Amino acid sequence: MPELPEVETVRRGIAPVLEGARFIRADARRPDLRVPIPENFSKALVGKRVRRVGRASKYLLIYMEDGLVMILHLGMSGKITLYNETGGPPPAPAKHDHLHFETDGGITMLFNDPRRFGLVVFSDEVTLDQHPLIAPMGPEPLANGFNSVYLTEQFARRKAPIKNILLDQKVIAGLGNIYVCEALYRAGVHPVRPANQVTEKETAALTSIIRDVINEAIAAGGSTLKDYAQVDGELGYFQHRFRVYGREGELCLTKGCKSEIERIVQAARSSFFCPSCQP
DNA sequence: CGGCCAACCTGTGCGC
DNA sequence: TGCGCACAGGTTGGCC
Numbered sequence: 364m365p366e367l368p369e370v371e372t373v374r375r376g377i378a379p380v381l382e383g384a385r386f387i388r389a390d391a392r393r394p395d396l397r398v399p400i401p402e403n404f405s406k407a408l409v410g411k412r413v414r415r416v417g418r419a420s421k422y423l424l425i426y427m428e429d430g431l432v433m434i435l436h437l438g439m440s441g442k443i444t445l446y447n448e449t450g451g452p453p454p455a456p457a458k459h460d461h462l463h464f465e466t467d468g469g470i471t472m473l474f475n476d477p478r479r480f481g482l483v484v485f486s487d488e489v490t491l492d493q494h495p496l497i498a499p500m501g502p503e504p505l506a507n508g509f510n511s512v513y514l515t516e517q518f519a520r521r522k523a524p525i526k527n528i529l530l531d532q533k534v535i536a537g538l539g540n541i542y543v544c545e546a547l548y549r550a551g552v553h554p555v556r557p558a559n560q561v562t563e564k565e566t567a568a569l570t571s572i573i574r575d576v577i578n579e580a581i582a583a584g585g586s587t588l589k590d591y592a593q594v595d596g597e598l599g600y601f602q603h604r605f606r607v608y609g610r611e612g613e614l615c616l617t618k619g620c621k622s623e624i625e626r627i628v629q630a631a632r633s634s635f636f637c638p639s640c641q642p
Numbered sequence: 643c644g645g646c647c648a649a650c651c652t653g654t655g656c657g658c
Numbered sequence: 659t660g661c662g663c664a665c666a667g668g669t670t671g672g673c674c
Contacts, residue, residue, distance in 0.1 A: 366667060369667075397669075397670090421668080436668085436669090437667095438651095438668060438669080439651090439667060439668055439669095440652075440653085440666080477651080477653060478650085478651045478653080478666085478668095479650080480650070480668055480669070481668090520644090521644075522644085523644075523645060527646090532668090539668070540667060540668085542667090630647085631647075632666095632667095633665080
């Protein structure tokens with residue numbers, strides 16, 4: 364499911380109810396997700412206060428008062444659902460509800476992930492930057508280190524299709540299949556172009572387009588949070604209008620363009636593009 | 643190291 | 659109605 368904007372939306376949704384609250388329950392209902400769930404999962408969390416809810420790329424970071432950091436990834440199908448005790452008793456855990464939390468503030472938080480590509484592991488706050496999941500990642504689109512000089516440099520030494528390079532979390536952290544398709548469409552760059560053949564001008568445009576796409580998606584997520592805030596429900600999966608993703612066979616939305624959106628498969632993922640607008 | 647592919651899982655939707 | 663297949667928003671490990 365989630366790329367950086369969706370994870371940021373989840374973070375904003377859970378931060379207000381978790382920060383300052385104490386876990387009175389933390390159960391792992393199976394031994395593993397993509398990787399084993401820590402043996403001491405419950406013991407390490409119960410009775411402790413959450414200091415802050417952060418995010419690094421697509422990873423949620425729950426900072427505990429004692430320096431422990433719970434790293435959560437939603438994989439492809441992960442969802443977090445919050446229930447408030449004022450809405451009645453929380454439901455019995457359903458199928459694929461793998462993690463079950465309760466806070467002293469009367470909040471139940473469930474992590475549901477049918478495909479189990481998600482994960483939960485622990486780290487120490489002081490060594491978080493060196494954590495094997497965190498350390499290898501490139502800059503996020505909204506970070507200072509992400510600029511056209513950096514991107515030009517990265518493209519220059521890679522001949523793989525630009526689509527693959529933009530999906531590489533070591534190059535840019537946070538983009539996934541949808542937003543890569545959207546960014547390439549807006550930039551007018553065909554997804555199979557070798558990265559080292561993308562011009563500096565195109566790279567400069569792409570840099571700011573990637574920021575735009577991510578900023579707009581975060582804003583769209585924020586607007587869904589407003590509706591969400593009142594009621595119990597799922598976080599992170601919001602309907603956003605895409606200009607090219609998922610629109611195979613439909614008319615290109617560029618004014619005056621009469622072409623149909625095409626779909627090809629790259630690196631075992633679907634790429635959607637307009638053959639006229641993305642030469 | 644760069645690049646490519648298979649693998650990890652389950653659910654859903656579509657064509658026959 | 660049932661069956662089989664294609665596909666799904668992510669990441670990694672192994673191989674050349």
